[in-house]
Amino acid sequence: MYMSGFGNEFASEDPRCPGSLPEGQNNPQVCPYGLYAEQLSGSAFTCPRSTNKRSWLYRILPSVCHKPFKPMSCGDLTENWNEVEPDPNQLRWKPFNILKSSEKKVDFISGLHTVCGAGDSKSRNGIAIHMYTCNTSMIDKCFQNADGDFLIGANGLANPRDFQTPVAWYEDRTVATGYTVVNKYQGKLFSCQQDFSPFNVVAWHGNYTPYKYNLENFMVINCVAYDHADPSIFTVLTAKSTRPGVAIADFVIFPPRWGVADHTFRPPYYHRNCMSEFMGLIKGHYEAKEEGFQPGGASLHSIMTPHGPDVDCFEKNSTAVLKPERVAEGTMAFMFESSFSMAVTKWGLETCQRLDKSYYKCWEALKSHFNPNWKPSSK
Ligand SMILES: O=C(O)Cc1cc(O)ccc1O
Numbered sequence: 001m002y003m004s005g006f007g008n009e010f011a012s013e014d015p016r017c018p019g020s021l022p023e024g025q026n027n028p029q030v031c032p033y034g035l036y037a038e039q040l041s042g043s044a045f046t047c048p049r050s051t052n053k054r055s056w057l058y059r060i061l062p063s064v065c066h067k068p069f070k071p072m073s074c075g076d077l078t079e080n081w082n083e084v085e086p087d088p089n090q091l092r093w094k095p096f097n098i099l100k101s102s103e104k105k106v107d108f109i110s111g112l113h114t115v116c117g118a119g120d121s122k123s124r125n126g127i128a129i130h131m132y133t134c135n136t137s138m139i140d141k142c143f144q145n146a147d148g149d150f151l152i153g154a155n156g157l158a159n160p161r162d163f164q165t166p167v168a169w170y171e172d173r174t175v176a177t178g179y180t181v182v183n184k185y186q187g188k189l190f191s192c193q194q195d196f197s198p199f200n201v202v203a204w205h206g207n208y209t210p211y212k213y214n215l216e217n218f219m220v221i222n223c224v225a226y227d228h229a230d231p232s233i234f235t236v237l238t239a240k241s242t243r244p245g246v247a248i249a250d251f252v253i254f255p256p257r258w259g260v261a262d263h264t265f266r267p268p269y270y271h272r273n274c275m276s277e278f279m280g281l282i283k284g285h286y287e288a289k290e291e292g293f294q295p296g297g298a299s300l301h302s303i304m305t306p307h308g309p310d311v312d313c314f315e316k317n318s319t320a321v322l323k324p325e326r327v328a329e330g331t332m333a334f335m336f337e338s339s340f341s342m343a344v345t346k347w348g349l350e351t352c353q354r355l356d357k358s359y360y361k362c363w364e365a366l367k368s369h370f371n372p373n374w375k376p377s378s379k
């Protein structure tokens with residue numbers, strides 16, 4: 001069950017415990033049902049009210065009831081941005097491998113591999129892009145990320161009502177064999193043990209919440225006259241930096257839509273960007289590259305690294321008869337557009353063995369169409 005809305009003040013009680021959310025105050029001397037009150041803050045206390053985020057959780061036991069955190073193996077999760085030498089080339093990865101669970105059990109945490117990033121979790125200014133591939137559920141184990149939320153920000157053309165926040169639900173479960181809480185803290189993983197399930201929130205209220213959003217619901221706006229609008233029109237979420245308009249990362253998608261622009265080369269243009277562009281394909285074909293960029297794969301076009309449509313896309317769309325047509329049908333590609341100049345990790349460049357070494361060839365056959373005798377009338 002979910003509640004709909006973006007940035008709302010929500011309130012929720014598990015229906016098994018009516019009245020579990022204290023009325024009129026956050027800290028009654030004794031909470032209903034003998035629950036513990038616990039605040040989860042998502043902004044500094046001193047942020048102006050309009051940007052302040054926090055939720056009040058009423059739990060069976062507070063989160064603090066755990067044995068000390070101990071460092072654990074981070075696998076291929078890293079924020080060492082100096083592992084390999086900088087590489088300004090266009091990079092493209094084939095679909096990342098998903099191991100069979102009979103080969104090796106990989107859960108969400110051990111399945112996290114850092115591909116690239118920049119900045120630093122200590123100064124809390126930066127970005128890291130991880131690939132996860134997993135084949136195993138986490139049993140009696142959960143994950144918290146003290147370094148940042150996985151994807152947050154303000155809304156773009158995603159309708160607020162399509163953001164879905166879970167209602168309160170608890171399990172009152174003692175785990176004698178131990179429940180593991182894994183914490184990502186300053187780029188490293190730590191784990192601790194406790195003897196109960198942390199999914200014990202009976203009631204809560206507030207505006208700092210997890211949510212899910214179905215990308216298929218995005219209300220697409222596109223050019224209805226001429227020229228190619230830049231992809232900011234497809235922004236789902238923005239992680240803002242301190243500079244207005246300059247994002248730590250915009251999360252942008254390329255959803256199915258109508259292409260109707262007149263006298264226009266409709267696909268993405270050739271460009272060099274003062275931002276980094278990390279792209280992934282979830283399904284279908286990306287409009288600027290019908291081949292090579294595969295679902296489950298990725299690409300990185302670093303700051304000022306030239307890129308654009310491959311030769312087939314260019315030739316086809318330079319001569320196409322421009323009728324209204326569906327673009328990207330059955331497709332979902334996404335991009336993190338970031339103001340950070342990202343470093344690629346050793347895993348991303350070497351260990352994963354998914355780098356497409358022939359990527360640059362998709363532009364090799366582009367030929368000159370230059371005609372010095374061209375006259376405006378020959379248009
Ligand atoms: O490079 C890309 O494929 C992403 C992209 C798409 C687009 O429509 C305009 C600019 C841009 O960077």
Ligand SMILES: [Fe+2]
Nearest residue numbers: 271277301307
């Ligand atoms: Fe681009």
